[in-house]
Amino acid sequence: MTDLCNKSPRLFWGWVVVGGGFVLMSVSYGARYSFGVFVQPLTVENGWSRSVVSITASINLLAYALGGILSGRLLDRAAPRWVATAGAVIGAAGFLLCAYVTSPLGLYLAYGVLYGFGSSWTGTVVVNSSVGKWFVERRGLAIGIASMGTSFGTITITPLTAWLIERFSVQAGFLAMGGLLLVLGTLIAQIMLGRTVPEAYGLRPDGNAPPTPRPRPASRTVASEPLPTGRGIRGDSRFWLLVSCHGTAVMAAMMAFVHQVPYAIGNGIERFAAAASLSVMGVSGLIGQFFFGWVSDRIGDPKYSAVLGYLVMAAGTVLLLLSRTPESLYAYAAVFGFGYGCLGPLLPIIAADRFGRLNIGAVFGLLTFFVVGVGGAVGPLLGGVVYDLTGSYRMAWLMNLALLVVSAIGIATLKRTPRPPDRLDKPRRRV
Numbered sequence: 001m002t003d004l005c006n007k008s009p010r011l012f013w014g015w016v017v018v019g020g021g022f023v024l025m026s027v028s029y030g031a032r033y034s035f036g037v038f039v040q041p042l043t044v045e046n047g048w049s050r051s052v053v054s055i056t057a058s059i060n061l062l063a064y065a066l067g068g069i070l071s072g073r074l075l076d077r078a079a080p081r082w083v084a085t086a087g088a089v090i091g092a093a094g095f096l097l098c099a100y101v102t103s104p105l106g107l108y109l110a111y112g113v114l115y116g117f118g119s120s121w122t123g124t125v126v127v128n129s130s131v132g133k134w135f136v137e138r139r140g141l142a143i144g145i146a147s148m149g150t151s152f153g154t155i156t157i158t159p160l161t162a163w164l165i166e167r168f169s170v171q172a173g174f175l176a177m178g179g180l181l182l183v184l185g186t187l188i189a190q191i192m193l194g195r196t197v198p199e200a201y202g203l204r205p206d207g208n209a210p211p212t213p214r215p216r217p218a219s220r221t222v223a224s225e226p227l228p229t230g231r232g233i234r235g236d237s238r239f240w241l242l243v244s245c246h247g248t249a250v251m252a253a254m255m256a257f258v259h260q261v262p263y264a265i266g267n268g269i270e271r272f273a274a275a276a277s278l279s280v281m282g283v284s285g286l287i288g289q290f291f292f293g294w295v296s297d298r299i300g301d302p303k304y305s306a307v308l309g310y311l312v313m314a315a316g317t318v319l320l321l322l323s324r325t326p327e328s329l330y331a332y333a334a335v336f337g338f339g340y341g342c343l344g345p346l347l348p349i350i351a352a353d354r355f356g357r358l359n360i361g362a363v364f365g366l367l368t369f370f371v372v373g374v375g376g377a378v379g380p381l382l383g384g385v386v387y388d389l390t391g392s393y394r395m396a397w398l399m400n401l402a403l404l405v406v407s408a409i410g411i412a413t414l415k416r417t418p419r420p421p422d423r424l425d426k427p428r429r430r431v
Helices: 002-007 013-033 035-046 050-075 080-098 104-120 124-132 139-167 170-192 230-234 237-266 271-296 303-321 326-340 343-355 360-390 394-411
Strands: none
Touching: 013 035, 013 080, 013 104, 013 124, 013 139, 013 170, 035 050, 035 139, 035 170, 035 237, 035 271, 050 080, 050 104, 050 124, 050 237, 050 360, 080 104, 080 124, 080 170, 124 139, 124 343, 124 360, 139 170, 139 271, 139 343, 237 271, 237 303, 237 326, 237 343, 237 360, 237 394, 271 303, 271 326, 271 343, 303 326, 303 343, 303 394, 343 360, 360 394
């Protein structure tokens, strides 16, 4: 397959990476976002409170974020196939073990730690960092298409999980997710994610022809433009602004994913219909991921795509507060899901735009730790705590609404620097 792509003038290998990333993220995030379907039956069958079960999702996201730092650094040094393969095996083991847990601690370790860490090596850090290295002019479109896998997985895997739980058992749902991740995850990683950067194979980003060499002043040579280090990035105020705004949006999204199904059931909506709202969100998110990736290539600065996405999520939250029927719940899911579609593609797009293409793995991994590890982990836990304290999710949704508006205002102030974003630094071939 590699040789075919080398010989064909029509097929740029970067699009193979995009296709593999789409499938890998479909499986990884489809399994992740199906957890909301497990919440209510786990609480009923085991007598656990919502907050006890919600802690599992928070631990999962913390492990995911910690694993993202390591996977990001590895991706800047090795081909993504080995990182993704290891993640598929570890994540599948976590899901399979979930079928046999008998205590909250077992659930925390299996789904929280094992699957959380494994999924960080099959998720957005690995996929979007890999895709981002193959594109510059079409980076937004390419990352947007790959990110659509998260919604496609939600559309297809969430209702499948709900059906398995309803027809068979919670254990059947966990076993099915584990098997799916193990088989598809390892196959896709080995077949389609075997390359690092285009320059290592005599190619150019976007499949463009090599540019005509031009003399450059000594003060502007490639060697004189150092890549930002982790310490340098952490000292950059733009990094923390991006963390704060995008982290808040991820917090709101994760709270919704975990708690919208039990919220809908509490409002008298039947379980399968409530779970179907995740599929509606997946469909609209699929469209949103393509749209926000595509539009970021066509506007002056991708931060404005983020502003729009956050505000659409805020509008969806208003609809959630008013949802009392399946139809109104689906209207919320369509709007909120479209806005949520900005989260996956825009973080790596903005990171590459601000901090460079070749070191996007390390930067994106560090961003993921704070955005997902802190913001994402707080969301499910906070939603469960609010419900246990008040007996309602209303205050949680109102808080999300206010914070999303504030984040939209904040991200609009994110500045650029004149430093060139794509510095070439002797890429090496890895296998």
